[in-house]
Amino acid sequence: MDHNQNWYRRGELNYATRIRQVLSLAPDFLEIVTWNDAGESHYFGKIWPDSIAGTNIQTYTDGYDHSGWQKLLPPFIKAYKAGIKDVSSLIPSDGKAVSGVFWYRPLLKSASCINDFMGKPRGWMNAEDNFNLVVLADARASEYTINIYSGYDMLAWYRPVQGLNSWSIPGLRIGSQSIEIVDINGRVIASGKGTMTVIGDMSHGVCNYNYQVVGF
Template sequence: MRFWSPTSAVALLGTLSSLFRGVDADLKGVFAHYLVGSMGGSDEAVKDVQDAKKMSIDAFALNVQDVSSSWATNAIQLLFDAAAANDFKLFFSFDMSVLDQPSTFLPLFKQYQGNSAYYRHEGRPFLSTFDGGSKSFGASSPNAGWQSQLKDALAADGINPFFVPDFDDYGGATYDANFFNNYPVVDGVMSWESAWPEVSEGLVNVSSAKDQTALVNAHAAGKVYMMPLSSVQFKHIDPGQNWYRRGELNLPLRIGQVLALQPDFVEIITWNDAGESHYIGNCWPEAIAGAPAIQAYSNGYDHMHWQDVLAPFIVAYKNGATSLAQVTPFGAFAGAFWYRPLLKSASCSGDGLGKPSGWENAEDLINIAMLLPATSSGVTLRVYSGGSVVATLPTNPGLNMATVPIKTGPQRVELVAADGTIMGAGSSTQDVVADTSGVCNFNYQVVHIA
């Protein structure tokens, strides 16, 4: 078993927090990446907005891949209506892996950038992308292309966006000083890829090294850095989209890194991307109605209780917390555990796609995140796997994280007070199996400890 205390989890980053303190009060926004898809009605938009607001999320970053089809424009309008009615914000993150050039999305941006629900920073409409750092749009360089087709084109209408794209695809390993010299068009940057270990890195935990480099160089250039925070990335759609990027304790480890680095903004990946399995909110059936492959590994896999861990973190981050010990629950405790119901050794003989690349980097574990108040003392976690107790773990005040090797069968985690009484517990919703003739599913079941 492995157990991380709030102090040891960020020991290597402890000295870094002092480097990034004194953040502008207008910063520290927390967003959730939201894949725009078909919606069944306004009730779905309202539910998403209200759930996110309860977590203290400031805005959805609307990933837009289609700017003209009615299913997309209707969903966007429903979301803006819901946001306006609930004092919530939205901004666009245009998907440049699909869209060809800024002129494609500028009419939609112009339509909504003045909306009361549109998120603004320093009085300017916030604008992001997924990719686009390598695209020049016929200009002499990507920077010249974005300057002419985005900034200059909008300036003609008196609009000055606060442009914070994800330009991971620009061609460099990370956002170094040369990037900011070559891309003065940006007001900041966001990274998508640093949220998880790469498949090629093997069995390692997520690192914040790329984020540290980006943050230092962004600030040196007078820019901002938006740091990604995610749980896992598992895709199982077709031969070209079949991979596993480590989950395990990725989410709480990443929380510790955010608190240590104190980035200007945080973007949670994602609210509802069922295709990549890192959703923390509802995945409405209309959005994946035409994607049976995604339905096969996301239907019945509820991730809502990752919100129980994230909500106290968001409040702590905004209040200046720099360590996991400062992330405390709103009540007596809060927590969840998550596990894969299929062992990594499974043959998956009936699945034509086979095991995802990176499967060997997975670990057969019960992963636990438990938040306890500052006054907590003598509380332990009792972990059952396969019907028997496999671990009893100590805890500390703040956000605790731990892993325990998993066995086939049912799973259960109990929170036990110093006097032996059970304060809370959660039981698995699906037994762990050693093999399957069905889908080779590396998605997670997330269980509430209540």
């Protein structure tokens, strides 16, 4: 990568938005591109090292596993093939009461990135310090509470509905990021924790706006 390739496009809840749009429009054909250029950070699957050998792209992708996004695909594909348009049909396909994925950028928008020779990416001002979350819930959804933690404090809590739920929560804080879903009795039925903490700036290395993606 060089200065000509150093750019950022906001994603946030684009994934969940496209799922709703596809089911609503019901196109005859649908192609899911799970991998294009690893440096563009929108991969769903594995990154093949031989394709980026001799480049600095690995610096942007090492430790940034995006396979958690695959959690949403089985129920979505099933609904699409059946011609179902109602997202309430998107319940966990693995027999669990709830499942889903959350993602966030471990580097805050306000970072100076003065130690990266390329500096901040073009379009950085469009970034949002948000905790993005998609939850699939079964018919007992109204009995569940979703607790979101950022920087060791509770950032928000929600009551889901059956099917597809999505939120983009502003105010991401420095520190660890996690989610906990409890049932009506307070029992934890699902949880997830990011492997990367959010930092305010970088003392060395690259200015990386890639997402940390956590499936649960």
